[in-house]
Amino acid sequence: MPPPTDDVRAVFFDAVGTLLFPDPGAVAVYTEAARRRGVDLSPDLVRARFWAAYQAEEVADLAAGWATSEAREEARWRRIVADTLPEVGDGLFAELFGHFARPDAWRVDPDAAALFAELAGRGIVLGMGSNYDARLMSVLAGHRELDPLAGRVVVSAAVGWRKPARTFFAEVERAAGVPAADILFVGDDLDNDYHGATAAGLRAVLLDPNARHPDVSDRITRLSGILDRVTGSAG
Numbered sequence: 001m002p003p004p005t006d007d008v009r010a011v012f013f014d015a016v017g018t019l020l021f022p023d024p025g026a027v028a029v030y031t032e033a034a035r036r037r038g039v040d041l042s043p044d045l046v047r048a049r050f051w052a053a054y055q056a057e058e059v060a061d062l063a064a065g066w067a068t069s070e071a072r073e074e075a076r077w078r079r080i081v082a083d084t085l086p087e088v089g090d091g092l093f094a095e096l097f098g099h100f101a102r103p104d105a106w107r108v109d110p111d112a113a114a115l116f117a118e119l120a121g122r123g124i125v126l127g128m129g130s131n132y133d134a135r136l137m138s139v140l141a142g143h144r145e146l147d148p149l150a151g152r153v154v155v156s157a158a159v160g161w162r163k164p165a166r167t168f169f170a171e172v173e174r175a176a177g178v179p180a181a182d183i184l185f186v187g188d189d190l191d192n193d194y195h196g197a198t199a200a201g202l203r204a205v206l207l208d209p210n211a212r213h214p215d216v217s218d219r220i221t222r223l224s225g226i227l228d229r230v231t232g233s234a235g
């Protein structure tokens with residue numbers, strides 16, 4: 001493990017898969033929504049279709065140079081719903097898109113509140129950097145334990161660029177108010193979070209709870225692992 005660093009002045013977190021988790025998970029939500037429309041599909045089939053559709057949109061975003069917008073995010077999810085549940089047609093899109101705008105569709109990592117308090121006590125600026133859209137703000141509004149991030153939430157659809165684009169991380173740097181090299185970015189996606197942040201000059205740590213990336217040296221298996229890496233001005 002790298003030694004603690006006393007020059008990290010800001011910690012920015014990815015949202016989905018890092019601080020926020022859909023509960024129930026997306027596959028269960030999609031499967032149950034189809035079932036209510038009279039279409040019975042196995043969760044394994046829904047999972048395979050969902051991830052294929054999700055990856056196809058990642059490829060489309062790469063081809064577009066990582067540009068995004070509210071309209072692009074809605075189009076992304078409209079296609080993922082259509083490709084995952086073709087038997088149901090377009091009727092489920094609005095229901096599923098709306099579902100994930102609700103705070104009660106998500107749970108927050110139970111260690112988050114204590115972690116934020118400890119980091120804030122060390123004088124660390126806290127924020128969030130997410131590939132998402134305006135729905136993230138309605139989700140955050142329902143989870144007060146994420147209030148310490150308020151005012152420094154960087155959302156791709158609002159920025160116009162998504163992770164891993166350097167232009168997205170430039171907006172993180174602006175929101176943090178400190179140089180890129182003094183920001184630690186924490187996320188669960190190797191390409192979008194870890195490689196994106198480091199390529200933009202930030203520090204990064206990969207949240208890797210299932211140890212899928214043992215080759216990455218800067219990784220933690222739970223959020224509290226950050227505390228070993230951030231001394232802070234008050235530490």
Ligand SMILES: [Mg+2]
Nearest residue numbers: 014016017188
């Ligand atoms: Mg994530």
